[in-house]
Amino acid sequence: MNIMIAEDEMLERKAMRRFLEEQFPSHSVTAEAVNGRMAVELAAKHEPDIILMDIKMPGIDGMEAVERIQTFLPSVHFIMVTAYDSFDYARKSMKLGVKEYILKPGKKEETVEAVRRVMEDIKEERKQWKQEEHNLKRAKQLLLSYIIHDTPGTDGLLNELYPxxxxxxxxxxxxxxxxxxxxxxxxxxxxxxxxxxxxxxxxxxxxxxxxxxxxxxxxxxxxxxxxxxxxxxxxxxxxxxxxxxxxxxxxxxxxxxxxxxxxxxxxxxxxENDTHNTLDKIREAVKEADIQKAMPYVLQLMEASEKNRKTEELYYSIKQILRDRRIDGPEEEPHRMKSDDDWFELIRSSCIKVRQYYRSLDKMQRTKAWIDENPAASLTLEDAAAHAGISASYFSQLFKTTMGENLTDYVTRKRLEKAVELLKKQTYSLKEISYMVGYRDPNYFSRVFKKHYSLSPKQYQNSILKK
The missing domain is CATH 3.30.70 (Alpha-Beta Plaits)
Incomplete structure (x- = not known):
């Protein structure tokens, strides 16, 4: 770090320089000022990290010099040096953000410790600056990703980073x-x-x-x-x-x-630039829920000579893609979509809907795995929907579409499959098995089992023994 001394008494200034260089050999005393005006000029020239500033100097005093230097060098740290134990000086120093204050004639050890404390403060500040700079770079890269993928929340992050x-x-x-x-x-x-x-x-x-x-x-x-x-x-x-x-x-x-x-x-x-290929690329991107991939082709379509005819074809293609996935289609009819932005929004919102659909499928698979692992758990449609993080009505529709049966039938089948496994082991009583697969009433369990296998649990177990 670079240190500057502003002191009008030559002996005091030279002594201070000597023991600072002895105690901090890896740091430099880059300048000495004999008055406040010179202190301002040398600070602008050398940009020191630390300035030891005498308060009482001819011409511009130390306090005024500090104020002037802070206008162009706000990060510099000051250590005020004075022969007066004055509360008024200390109060003014504090207002200027000065944390260290040395009385003359100061002991060498006190000055060294004051400089050492300031150096530690500077190191901590620089560490924080580096972390903030790193965080800012990460935030900017996140913003770039948001803009590229047209992610919800982009405007908020943009305003926060660039108000x-x-x-x-x-x-x-x-x-x-x-x-x-x-x-x-x-x-x-x-x-x-x-x-x-x-x-x-x-x-x-x-x-x-x-x-x-x-x-x-x-x-x-x-x-x-x-x-x-x-x-x-x-x-x-x-x-x-x-x-x-x-x-x-x-x-x-x-x-x-x-x-x-x-x-x-x-x-x-x-x-390759043909309108048919462009439509295929947009359809493919929507199926993949890839906004970034879709948008260049949408813009290309907007500039095509066959725009009106092809956009209507695109509209019904997108509507079919959404319908195939049991997703609500666009509310606006194609003849009402007048501007390019309307078509951009159609594709963007469709990609988002398809992306949410795929995420729901992932959640559905996780919910299915949970049911498979916990057949005895008391489970309602609302419980399963909450586990998947979607509404009960959408869960019911999505479950039947993906699994080919409703939730109640699926849970019953998994419970009975588990019951068959336990019956084959011949380790548990029928009452125990009933409880183990989620039925609190053994008689009801027997009726459900017989409905599916045409045999009661006892008859099924006996048929196993005969084999």
Whole structure:
């Protein structure tokens, strides 16, 4: 760390420098000031981490020097040095955020300990800064993922990280012939004053999100594209999205950048561009619940000459995909969907519904496994639905669709299968088996068993013995 001494008495200043250099050999005393004005000038020049500041100096006193230095060097730590044991000075120092205060003539040990405490404070601050910086980087990467996948909650996270955002846009960069292309945020920061978030996807595609607190010009995406081409050279393609204003849709800019990139690839013969293929790609993406995959093709469809006819075909295809999964279809009829945003929202919401359907299936499988492992548990439709985390009516519909039978019939079958296993072991009484498979009334258990196997439990057990 760098230390500066501001002290008008030469002997005091030199003595202080000598024992600081002895006690802290790995740190540097980078400057000495003989008055307040020089202290301000040297602080601006050397940017020290710690300043030992005498309060009473000719011209600008120590207090005023501290105030001036804090305007351009807010992170510096001060240790105030004075010959006066004055409460008024101490109170002023505290108001300025000064934590250490040394009386002259100070003992060497007291000064060393004060400097050591300040150094520890600085180390702790820097540790916290690094952690905060790490957390901020993670939060920015999460935001980028939210924007790319058009995740609910994107606007809230964007406003939290960039409350003063006025505009932003996306670039997507890809190396030709599947070669690796690397571009860092630090490199881009040399070419722009705006904030940059970069995501490197598997070494081939680079996604760049630019966010600015000012209103950028509409040609800013093209300007940055040209700057990257000029600075980096080489054979790579850049797709640019349109500028998004405050409250605009950054996800749309990302999709536009992807489409722009794909059009460039198309011109080189590597991207197939026919409307039928586009529809297939959208349908496939919706079935996979992949918003990111779907959106570039939706934008491409919006720009197609056959848009009106093909969007209606797309509408009924999506409706059928949802119907096949027992999901409610779109409320709006196709002739009422006038804008491109209406179609974007249809695909986005459909992908979300399909994704929720798949998650429900996962929960359904977990609930089924729980029933299989606990056949004796008292289970109602509401209990099973709560275990799956969905409504009872939706659970009932989904269970019958996926299992081919309703919940009551399934539970009964699993209980009776368990009862057969226990009967074969010939270890337990019929009453014990009844309780073990969830029936508190042995007579009712016998009736249910006979209905399914045409034999009572006792008759079934006897038939096993005869074999």
């Amino acid at each position: 003063e955002m006025e505009s932003g846009f996306f670039l997507v960069i890809e190396k030709e012939h599947h070669q690796t292309f690397v571009l860092t945020a630090e490199e881009l920061n040399r070419w722009t004053s705006d904030d940059v978030i970069v995501n490197q996807e598997e070494g081939q595609q680079v996604i760049v999100c630019m966010i600015s607190s000012s209103r950028l010009s509409l040609n800013e995406p093209a300007r940055l594209e040209k700057r990257i081409q000029r600075e980096r050279g080489g054979s790579f393609l850049i797709g640019t999205g349109k500028l998004s204003g405050k409250g605009g849709n950054l996800s749309r800019s990302y999709v536009e950048a992807l489409v722009h990139l794909q059009k460039k690839k198309e011109n080189e013969g590597s991207f």
